[in-house]
Amino acid sequence: MKIATPSKAVTARLHQDLLGWFAAAARPLPWREGYLPYHVWVSEIMLQQTQMERGVTYFRRWIKRFPNIATLAAASEEEVLKEWEGLGYYSRARNLHAAAQCMVRDFAGQLPDSLPELLKLPGVGKYTARAIASIAFQQDYPVVDGNVERLFARLFAIDEPVKSPAAQSTIWALAEALLPSGQARQWNQALMEFGALLCGRAAPCCNLCPVTDLCESFQTGTAAMRPVTGEAQKGIVVNFVVAVIVAEQRIYVQQRPAGVRWASLWEFPGGHLEDGAPPAEAVIRAVQEETQFVIETQIPLPVVRHAYTKYRATLYPFLCHLPSPILPTLHTAQNYRWLPLPDLERLAFSAGHRQIISRLSKVSDLNRIAGLPE
DNA sequence: GAGTCGTGGTT
DNA sequence: TAACCAAGACT
16 A cells, blocks of 8 residues: 655644644653653563553562662562563563663663664564664654554554554654654654554544544544454463462472473463363373372362463362372472462462462461461 | 464453 | 453564
C-alpha cells in the first residue's frame, strides 16, 4: 500500500495539537521526573507487552530494590527474577540483568547513548533503542509501538494488517517524516500517550480528539475498524498435575533449567495430564518419573486456572507426603530445595504455581502434616 | 519470517 | 467464556 507523505500543513497541525495536548494531559509517570537514562531504559523494558498501571507498580518496586545500574549488575539472577515475578516474559528480566553487567564492563556503568550501541544490548530492539535514544538522550529518532500503529492506522486509513511487513514499512516511514526535529522526547511520548488515552483500541474518544478533521478514518466513519489485525489465534487447552510434597515440615521445590519456558524460576514437580486420565493417579506417575519419589498420599487442592501465551492451562495440585521420615536426596542436574512454607516467598514462581502457594496457607491439612501453627 | 516468550485486564 | 491485547525481542 502507498500512503502519501503528509503535507506541511497537516504535519504542522499534528505537531501543534498533539504536542499541546501532551503538555496538558501527560500522566505524571515516575520516569518522567528526571528522565534518568536508567529509569527510561527500565520503564521501556517493563512496558513491553505490559499495561501501564502494572508497569508503574513494578517500576517503583524495582527502582527501590535496584536504584542504579551498579546495584542491578551486582544482584544475583535469583534476586532479579524475584523482583520480576508475575510480570511475565522473564527473558526481559534476564536481559536487563545481563545488559547492566555489560554496561559496568564496557560503558563505565552508564547507559550507552548511541543507537548502534543501544541496539547491541540484550533485550533492546528497534523500538526500545529508539525510545531510549529519543526519550532519555533527546536524539531525533522516531518510535513505532502498538499505540503509534493504531493511531496512524486511523489517521492515515491504513487498511491492511498493521503487523504486516508492508504496513510496518509504511508506518515507520510516516514516523520518520512526521518527527519534529529537536522534540523527539516529547513527540514520541505524545504519540504513544495519545494512542493510549484518546485513540484507544476499544473506544476511541473521537469527541475529544483535536485532529478529527485530519483523520481519514473519522472522516469516512471507519475509526472503529482500525487497526486491521491478522488472523485470530485459538487457545490450546492443556492440563497438568502438580505435587506439593511435604516431609519433615518442609516442601519440595525444584528450579527449572535454562532455555525453557519460565527458565530459572522455581516450581513444584508434576507433569502433563492426559485427557480423561484420573489426576490422582497421574500425579503419582509424574512425580516418580521426574524425581523418583514415591508419593504415599494425595489430598486434592483447589484447581488453578493459568493462561499463558497461547495456552489455557488447568492445574490439578495435590498435597502429598513421603512414607520415609528422611528427606530424600536427588542425584540430578536440577537444583532443588526442601523449604518451610514461609521460605517459598523468597523464590520466583510462575503465576500458576504462585497461585497454588497462596492457597496453601489456608489448607489446614498442610498445617497438620507440616506441623505448622494452625 | 513465523513461532515463541507470561500475565492480568477488558470486552 | 474465549479472544484480544498492552511502550516488543529474539530465533
